[in-house]
Amino acid sequence: MLEITRESHQLLHIPSGSTQKRVAIWVALSIFVVSLLVLPFGSRMLIEIKPFLPGFISWFVLGDFLTSYLLFSQFRATRSLPLLVLSCTYLYTALITIPHILTFPGVFSETGLIGAGDQSAVWLWVLWHGGFPIGILLYLWSGRKSASPVAVKRIKTAGLIAVLLVLGIVFLLYLLVTLGNDMLPRIIQKGNFRVLLESGIGPVVWGLNLVALLLLLWVHRGRSVLHLWLSVAVFAFLMDVTLTLYSGARYSLGWYAARTNSLISATVVICSLMYEVNKLYVRLIRNREQLLRSRMRLEEANERLTRLSEVDGLTGIPNRRAFDEKLDKAVQASKAEGTPLSVLLIDVDHFKAYNDHYGHLRGDHALKRVAWALMETSITFPHTTAYRYGGEEFAVIMEKGDSEQAAIFGEHARKAVVSLGLPHEQSRTSSLLSISVGLHSRVLEEQDTGDGLLEQADQALYRAKESGRNRVAKAEDGLMHVYDQKTS
Structure with missing residues (x-):
């Protein structure tokens, strides 16, 4: 189950969609039809284009190196041994074509370079076109035999051994076809491939490609993007061998067409995988944009939610939570800057009696009017904010305001509430709704706390109520001072 989950996240195990299958079938049919049309005229000689073969080999080598690198990167990510085998297959075909082009007569010299004999280039072609299907067969076999991934600590070692093994095989084969040129069977004569076909070596190479194609289709059936286009690559390789065997000679129509099939074989896998990489990249960008929007x-x-959590649902002014957070910050600022901090506690006089007489709806309306009267008053004082403290209690924080400024605010707030003109027939203090205010102000020392300020302000509020309500009281230096509204 873990193995299936791991594979489902691999780039190379992306399922092939119906559109990809249609395109792959169209490409394969195009290769087949063109090859079939060329076959009767394959031996017709065309002009010898000198730059064609170096350009073809360069494209082929680049395509196979890129495919090998991408497959090896997937092996490192997934630790899947079959992917390492397939990567080495493409590395082999990329490397074996290098001595093939260097030993090819008439490209860089009349007889070829690096110790080339008259049979070296064609034997390297056989090893190239025979080695690729053998690599595909090894890939299929390793997929059946290797169920567990390569251990993490052995990934680098396995990769290094595989690369060195491929390099060693290619080098030994190069030595075989150059130093052993005269000992190998002669499969080409004066550029003619008929001997390759008649010797049976060509049909063996063709048969290897056919077996590799059929087994690949039977085992995987093109279910993933990799296996779909790998099947197309093997089919193009098979058509390459077919046209080469019946082309008759180098630089014939069949020979040129066979090289074209080789190019298709070398590029379809890397192109399809890069297309999937691009799709994944686009999807990643879109997901990232969606994530950022979310x-x-x-x-x-x-x-x-934060604003709502800090706003009182009834009055619409900041609530107790907002007050507590602001008080903590204001205390720290007062200590750091050495500026005074004032806290005022406000209570609506005889509010329980108001509620009992006028009802809760009128009581809620009265609290709203009082809250906005306090808010409007606080706007006229700098660094001052009013809060609903709870029930019929309100609080005010005045930063950088001393006790005299706080007392002035308290008196303005008291007058603003009385001026609302809300009748209060049950009040023993006034015929109109009124408030009592208690305040405390000082420059805070390091040991001072917000709770200490609140305690002093609460004592001042108690003093204001005890003195007859509808007035402002101040706690300062351990003393209480009550502002009588009749003389203020």
Whole structure:
């Protein structure tokens, strides 16, 4: 189960869709039809284009190196031994074509370079076109035999051994076809491939490619992107061998067409995989953009929730939570800057009696009017904010304001509430709704706390109520001072 989950996240195990299958079938049919049309005229000689073969080999080598690298990268990510085998197969075909082009007569010299004999180039072609299907067969076999992934600590070692093994095989084969040129069977005469066909070596190479194609289709049936286009690559290789065997000679129509099939074989896998990489990249970018949009919406929602959590649902002014957070910050600022901090506690006079007489709806309306009167008053004082503290209690924080400024605010707030003109027939203090205010102000020392400020302000509020309500009281230096509204 873990193995299946791991493979489902591999680039090379992306399922092939119906569109990809249609395109692959179209490409394979095009190769087949063109090859079939060329076959009767394959031996017709065309002009010898000198740059064609170096350009063809360069394209082929680049395509196979890139495919090998991508497959090896997937092996490192998935630790799948079959992917290492397939990577080495493409590395082998890329490397074996290098001595093939260097020993090819008439490209860089009349007889070829690096110790080339008259049979070296054609034997390297046989080893090239025979080695690729053998690598495919090894890939299929390793997929059946290797169920467990390569151990993480052995990935580098396995990769290094595989690369060195391929390099060693290619070098030994190069030595065989150059130093042993005269001992190998002669399969080409004066550029004619008929001997290759008649000797049976050519049909063996053709048969290897056919077996590799049939087994690949039977085992994997093109279910993944990799296996779909790998099947097309092996089929193009088979058509390459077919046209080469019946082309008759180098630089014939069949020979040129066979090289074209080789190019298709070398590029279809890498092109299909790069297409999938691009699709994954585009999908990643879109997912990232969607994630960023979702994150922005989440942050906006969190901000709204934070605002809502800090706003009193009834009065619409900041609530107790907002007050506590602001008080902590204001205390720290007062200590750091050496500026005074004032806290005022406000209570609506005889509010229980108001509620009992006028009802809770009128009581809620009265609290809203009082809250906005306090808010409007606080706007006229710098660094001052009003909060609903709970029930009929309110609180005010005045930063950088001394006791005299706080007392002035308290008196303005008291007058603003009385000026609302809300009748209060049950009040023993006034015929109109009124408030009592207690405040405390000082420059905080290191040992001072917000709770200490609140305690002093609460004592001042108690003093204001005890003195007859509808007035402001101040706690300062351990003393209480009550501002009588009749003389203020």
